[in-house]
Amino acid sequence: MVKCPVKLKVNGDEFELYVEPQRTLLEVLREDLGLTGTKYSCGAGECGACTVLLDGESVVSCMTLAVEADGKSVETIEGMAKGGELHPIQEAFLEHGAIQCGFCTPGMVMQAKALLDENLNPTEEEIKQYMRGNLCRCGTYPRMVKAIIAAAEKMKKSRAR
Amino acid sequence: MLSQYNGEAKPLAGGTDLFIYMKTRQLKPKYIVNVKKIPEFRGLRSESDGLHIGAATTIRALERSDLIAKQYPLLTDVISSFGSVQIRNMATIGGNICNASPGADFAAPLLALGTQLSIVAPSGERKMPLEEFFTGPNLSNLQTDELLVELILPVPKTGTGSAFIKLRRVSMDLSKVNVAAVLTVKGGVCEEVSIAMGAVAPTPVRAKNAEAMLKGKPLTNQTIESAASAASVESKPRTSLRSTAEYKREVVRALVKRCLNLALERGGG
Numbered sequence: 273m274v275k276c277p278v279k280l281k282v283n284g285d286e287f288e289l290y291v292e293p294q295r296t297l298l299e300v301l302r303e304d305l306g307l308t309g310t311k312y313s314c315g316a317g318e319c320g321a322c323t324v325l326l327d328g329e330s331v332v333s334c335m336t337l338a339v340e341a342d343g344k345s346v347e348t349i350e351g352m353a354k355g356g357e358l359h360p361i362q363e364a365f366l367e368h369g370a371i372q373c374g375f376c377t378p379g380m381v382m383q384a385k386a387l388l389d390e391n392l393n394p395t396e397e398e399i400k401q402y403m404r405g406n407l408c409r410c411g412t413y414p415r416m417v418k419a420i421i422a423a424a425e426k427m428k429k430s431r432a433r
Numbered sequence: 434m435l436s437q438y439n440g441e442a443k444p445l446a447g448g449t450d451l452f453i454y455m456k457t458r459q460l461k462p463k464y465i466v467n468v469k470k471i472p473e474f475r476g477l478r479s480e481s482d483g484l485h486i487g488a489a490t491t492i493r494a495l496e497r498s499d500l501i502a503k504q505y506p507l508l509t510d511v512i513s514s515f516g517s518v519q520i521r522n523m524a525t526i527g528g529n530i531c532n533a534s535p536g537a538d539f540a541a542p543l544l545a546l547g548t549q550l551s552i553v554a555p556s557g558e559r560k561m562p563l564e565e566f567f568t569g570p571n572l573s574n575l576q577t578d579e580l581l582v583e584l585i586l587p588v589p590k591t592g593t594g595s596a597f598i599k600l601r602r603v604s605m606d607l608s609k610v611n612v613a614a615v616l617t618v619k620g621g622v623c624e625e626v627s628i629a630m631g632a633v634a635p636t637p638v639r640a641k642n643a644e645a646m647l648k649g650k651p652l653t654n655q656t657i658e659s660a661a662s663a664a665s666v667e668s669k670p671r672t673s674l675r676s677t678a679e680y681k682r683e684v685v686r687a688l689v690k691r692c693l694n695l696a697l698e699r700g701g702g
Contacts, residue, residue: 293465316453317520329493329522335452336523337445340467386518405517 278342282307283351291338298322298333301348309349309378320406323379324348330386349378360426361385368419372410380406384420392424434466436555436578444468444580446489446528449520468580483588488527488581496521505586506699507542507595507613514599527581533573536632542597542613544629544637549585554578567636593617594700596692600684608632609675612688616696623647628689633668633681640664643689652697661690
């Protein structure tokens with residue numbers, strides 16, 4: 273199979289890769305770049321476990337080809353903590369116990385980041401609507417909503433500083 | 434490019450349908466051609482004949498458009514119930530139409546709006562009403578070397594209201610049944626109406642008998658009720674995984690009634 277050149281900026285680092293055109297962004301992140309924080313689950317865009325941000329917009333990486341992401345910036349869960357400090361969303365998820373088995377968490381955190389980057393004052397209803405593509409089989413939804421509200425407060429404070 | 438590969442290439446837009454068909458081996462294209470990167474295929478612009486929407490415009494871009502919010506409330510209904518944010522960031526309006534699913538969310542509303550399609554082939558461009566586009570479940574009049582370039586939505590007349598309602602099990606599900614209505618009212622009388630239904634026939638269809646019953650008549654509970662019954666009779670649902678035919682017929686009646694009432698309310702009639 274022919275390989276195509278793909279330039280990706282992942283969590284700020286530039287990569288030049290040669291990938292087979294049928295491979296998904298998720299496969300390339302996990303297998304070629306070793307970034308296994310992003311999870312594979314349904315493979316059909318229904319569960320949100322593989323959510324990453326592509327040029328700031330959340331997408332399901334299991335249905336995005338790596339070649340489609342050429343020239344774009346990708347944010348994954350590995351890029352959230354900076355200098356050994358957790359991102360406010362990660363802190364809030366921990367504080368509110370919004371994690372049980374943790375499999376859905378990387379996708380949840382990235383989707384929450386997309387939401388809060390767009391709107392730092394979401395209502396509970398807006399959070400539920402925005403997060404409806406992220407499934408949690410442990411049922412942490414109510415805690416997740418609380419965590420996102422708390423994360424928004426943290427982010428507002430750190431911006432005001 | 435599509436003609437060069439002789440039917441073995443499939444156009445790719447958002448990939449949210451195509452990749453599922455490929456993963457389940459329902460489609461096995463040898464080549465895929467990414468149309469999302471062609472700038473002419475993206476974006477919205479207002480012209481004298483209506484709103485032109487590029488086929489590769491994402492649902493998310495429609496969601497952010499003031500033009501859509503102001504003039505086409507039924508599309509806002511579609512968007513707010515369409516998949517998840519992630520899917521709306523990826524999926525495109527052209528892809529939703531070209532896959533020709535009988536229950537595609539945008540099919541019935543665009544049908545009710547009287548949408549025109551602009552299609553390009555190696556031999557040139559052609560226009561086609563959306564109404565003539567669908568030929569069967571996942572089948573359309575689009576040839577393998579053709580691409581849908583844009584959709585043209587006529588400007589709604591004053592006094593027009595519209596609505597879209599879909600019934601499904603959970604938020605990420607496909608429709609069991611969906612209904613769209615566009616209604617123009619003048620002095621309490623129905624001047625123009627179009628009703629379209631999804632997932633109740635091999636293709637999205639207009640409820641022409643129901644429309645004929647309303648046109649030129651005053652809009653009362655009674656006339657709306659009879660139109661809803663007529664739509665239920667002319668729908669041809671089949672029993673599927675998602676529901677039985679009998680149930681879907683009842684749902685058509687209920688949704689047509691609700692849609693007409695909502696459109697009436699929004700039109701200010």
